Amino acid sequence: MNDKSELIISKIKKETILSLLRKNERIDNRGLEEYRKIQITTGLIEKANGSAIVKLGDTTVITGIKIQIDRPFPDTPDRGIQIVNAELIPLASPIFEPGPPGEDDVELSRVVDRGLRSAEIIKLDELVLIPGEKVWAVFVDIYALDYGGNIIDAAALASVSAILTTKYNKAIVEDGEVKITDEQIPLPIGSIPVFVTIAKIGDKLIVDPSYEEELVMDARITFVIDENDNITGIQKGNPGTFTYGELIEAKNIAIRVSKKLREHLPPIHSE
Amino acid sequence: MHSEKPIKLLDENGLRTDGRRPDELRPLKIQIGLLKNADGSAYIELGRNKIIVAVYGPREAHPRHVVIPDRAIVRCRYHMAPFSVDERKSPGFSRREIELSKVIREALEPAIFIEEFPRTAIDIFIEVLEADGGTRTASITAASVALADAGIPLKDLVAATAIGKVEGRLVVDLNGLEDQYGEGDMPIAMMPSLGQITLLQADGRFSGEEFEKGLKMAINAIKKIYRVQKEALKKRYVEISREVLESE
Amino acid sequence: MTIYVRRKQVVIPGEPLAYGRYEYQGPIYTVRQRLYSKVIGIVEVENKKKITLIPLKGKYMPKEGDVVIGKIVDIGLTGWTVDINSPYKAVLPVSEVLSRPTDAVKLDLSKILDIGDLIVAKILAFDYTRDPLLTIKESKLGKITKGTLVEITPVKIPRVIGKKGSMINLLKNMLQVELVIGKNGRILVVGDDPLMEAWAVMAIKKIEREAHIPGLTNRIKKFLSKVKRGK
Numbered sequence: 187m188n189d190k191s192e193l194i195i196s197k198i199k200k201e202t203i204l205s206l207l208r209k210n211e212r213i214d215n216r217g218l219e220e221y222r223k224i225q226i227t228t229g230l231i232e233k234a235n236g237s238a239i240v241k242l243g244d245t246t247v248i249t250g251i252k253i254q255i256d257r258p259f260p261d262t263p264d265r266g267i268q269i270v271n272a273e274l275i276p277l278a279s280p281i282f283e284p285g286p287p288g289e290d291d292v293e294l295s296r297v298v299d300r301g302l303r304s305a306e307i308i309k310l311d312e313l314v315l316i317p318g319e320k321v322w323a324v325f326v327d328i329y330a331l332d333y334g335g336n337i338i339d340a341a342a343l344a345s346v347s348a349i350l351t352t353k354y355n356k357a358i359v360e361d362g363e364v365k366i367t368d369e370q371i372p373l374p375i376g377s378i379p380v381f382v383t384i385a386k387i388g389d390k391l392i393v394d395p396s397y398e399e400e401l402v403m404d405a406r407i408t409f410v411i412d413e414n415d416n417i418t419g420i421q422k423g424n425p426g427t428f429t430y431g432e433l434i435e436a437k438n439i440a441i442r443v444s445k446k447l448r449e450h451l452p453p454i455h456s457e
Numbered sequence: 458m459h460s461e462k463p464i465k466l467l468d469e470n471g472l473r474t475d476g477r478r479p480d481e482l483r484p485l486k487i488q489i490g491l492l493k494n495a496d497g498s499a500y501i502e503l504g505r506n507k508i509i510v511a512v513y514g515p516r517e518a519h520p521r522h523v524v525i526p527d528r529a530i531v532r533c534r535y536h537m538a539p540f541s542v543d544e545r546k547s548p549g550f551s552r553r554e555i556e557l558s559k560v561i562r563e564a565l566e567p568a569i570f571i572e573e574f575p576r577t578a579i580d581i582f583i584e585v586l587e588a589d590g591g592t593r594t595a596s597i598t599a600a601s602v603a604l605a606d607a608g609i610p611l612k613d614l615v616a617a618t619a620i621g622k623v624e625g626r627l628v629v630d631l632n633g634l635e636d637q638y639g640e641g642d643m644p645i646a647m648m649p650s651l652g653q654i655t656l657l658q659a660d661g662r663f664s665g666e667e668f669e670k671g672l673k674m675a676i677n678a679i680k681k682i683y684r685v686q687k688e689a690l691k692k693r694y695v696e697i698s699r700e701v702l703e704s705e
Numbered sequence: 706m707t708i709y710v711r712r713k714q715v716v717i718p719g720e721p722l723a724y725g726r727y728e729y730q731g732p733i734y735t736v737r738q739r740l741y742s743k744v745i746g747i748v749e750v751e752n753k754k755k756i757t758l759i760p761l762k763g764k765y766m767p768k769e770g771d772v773v774i775g776k777i778v779d780i781g782l783t784g785w786t787v788d789i790n791s792p793y794k795a796v797l798p799v800s801e802v803l804s805r806p807t808d809a810v811k812l813d814l815s816k817i818l819d820i821g822d823l824i825v826a827k828i829l830a831f832d833y834t835r836d837p838l839l840t841i842k843e844s845k846l847g848k849i850t851k852g853t854l855v856e857i858t859p860v861k862i863p864r865v866i867g868k869k870g871s872m873i874n875l876l877k878n879m880l881q882v883e884l885v886i887g888k889n890g891r892i893l894v895v896g897d898d899p900l901m902e903a904w905a906v907m908a909i910k911k912i913e914r915e916a917h918i919p920g921l922t923n924r925i926k927k928f929l930s931k932v933k934r935g936k
Contacts, residue, residue: 191778191788197821231587234540244493250540277511277582279494327539332492515792575833577792608762610743613719650719694715
């Protein structure tokens with residue numbers, strides 16, 4: 187149970203958003219394919235192997251990466267482990283309830299995980315120390331700090347930025363024993379995915395919905411795009427619908443917009 | 458607490474693992490009002506500790522049956538992010554976090570004029586982003602400032618620190634190593650202008666004299682921390698003034 | 706009797722303001738004749754006798770007679786629940802909306818006021834033991850049909866009005882807009898030109914940010930002239 191009044195948008199505001207959209211304008215003067223201001227800061231958390239704080243408009247998210255040696259999963263004895271955990275904590279918004287992860291937390295965790303995994307941003311097969319016994323496990327923990335709409339893209343930017351700037355101690359295997367060295371190495375990086383979320387309001391498609399736009403939107407769709415313009419993840423959300431034509435248009439928008447969004451990411455292995 | 462010490466906590470000059478004297482505080486930085494949704498917010502860096510606090514309220518309480526007819530209820534959630542510690546911590550709430558949520562709430566509540574807001578809730582959310590000893594006291598220091606930032610009427614700010622004992626000597630503002638390998642840990646919170654202590658805990662072993670001396674050391678340290686809180690709060694007002702007058 | 710603070714000094718919670726028998730106004734508390742601030746705010750001293758403290762921020766506490774702007778968030782059997790930007794949700798009974806007596810059971814309340822509608826209302830009663838009671842039956846009250854809503858911290862509302870209405874008149878004259886000011890920090894700007902409405906919103910936000918800095922009225926005048934010329 188939480189305060190529903192924050193989820194109710196006034197009819198006048200809703201009408202303003204809709205009438206502006208009919209002229210291809212948005213309430214914050216953005217273009218339909220324009221992202222809000224993006225600020226990415228990496229390396230703040232020294233105890234984490236990698237970290238990034240992303241400010242996307244009024245949305246702020248932090249991702250921390252911790253890398254530890256663990257047993258591999260029984261069905262993948264020759265692959266490292268990637269675990270993504272996202273939490274929409276009540277600190278970030280009056281609409282987030284305290285308590286164990288709800289369906290929104292879980293959806294966010296799994297969507298980010300799939301997008302990262304399908305792109306193979308972390309080459310998990312290069313994280314094996316002793317097959318079947320010891321592998322590196324990469325924990326990606328995502329925490330919302332301020333919610334202003336489009337948490338998916340912000341969480342993805344934070345996670346990818348943190349992964350790209352992660353450093354951990356290299357381990358070698360000597361006589362069947364794992365020895366951790368002092369050498370700091372980056373993660374083995376495959377392809378780098380960019381998440382683009384598009385909201386459908388009426389018959390318009392807009393990129394990076396703000397909080398108020400989310401209250402008005404019929405449906406949203408997130409495309410995960412790699413450097414070769416391939417799609418490595420899709421998630422449609424909200425109870426609205428898309429036509430075939432809208433989906434194709436959304437896909438094209440996502441590919442187009444992903445290029446500019448990609449420029450915000452930190453270079454691989456930087457601080 | 459009493460594990461094998463791999464290192465010397467005090468060197469030949471009586472300096473601590475991070476080069477501090479026994480009565481020296483770690484570098485302290487406080488930022489205010491950085492979150493948009495929260496009614497009040499603060500971010501604190503104390504040594505390597507990095508903690509963010511959000512305050513919501515007074516506001517309607519959900520579920521509604523928890524409210525009290527003649528005052529506000531104060532709720533506090535202290536949580537450590539999985540990446541805030543050396544070994545990744547599981548995301549759920551440990552018993553330690555549950556206890557700390559309670560004692561932190563009890564350290565802050567005496568400062569709040571809760572009778573001015575019957576049937577409402579004041580929610581304090583603390584997220585430790587990086588931990589290095591003394592997170593509960595740093596959280597209290599930050600939460601007090603966040604409450605002030607929210608415009609909630611207070612009798613005083615609350616400032617806090619932890620006294621420790623390393624190699625028989627009392628030290629102020631325990632860091633992570635001293636907390637883990639030292640001989641005692643005594644967190645203290647106080648309303649500095651009113652001289653009222655709102656949090657006191659201890660583990661390890663302290664003699665009666667050490668307790669008294671430690672308390673005095675803590676009160677001195679708390680006065681210094683209070684000055685930083687005060688400056689951070691006033692700075693917010695002054696910052697905006699300067700921007701405006703300079704742009705004239 | 707001593708005063709510890711200067712005029713227009715920024716004070717914080719727990720900061721001692723004065724010692725002695727002073728008249729005071731604002732969030733101040735006393736312990737054994739010593740006056741302390743409860744909040745972050747600016748202190749004003751009048752004639753060395755009266756101390757006034759103006760808080761920087763604070764929630765809106767409902768008061769009988771206040772005009773407020775509310776948002777309908779729920780519909781019940783006999784009335785509506787209204788969000789008035791306060792720790793307390795308000796109640797608007799059907800009897801305070803319709804002039805003639807009605808059988809509430811027969812009505813579809815959502816046809817009169819629906820979730821998401823904005824209203825200008827007056828607080829009829831509030832005593833902390835029950836939710837504040839609203840009415841929209843008087844003149845100048847009722848459902849809002851157009852305009853832009855802007856929200857500021859309620860404590861700054863007097864600055865938007867200004868001494869004897871000087872600030873609100875400045876905005877009205879320079880931008881040809883009407884302003885409905887809710888004591889709960891919500892202001893409705895209504896103009897024929899959406900651009901003027903937008904500028905009014907910017908000016909109000911500027912007032913909120915700079916309320917504590919002297920010379921506000923002139924700065925707003927300059928700001929509005931600049932903005933209109935840029936048009």
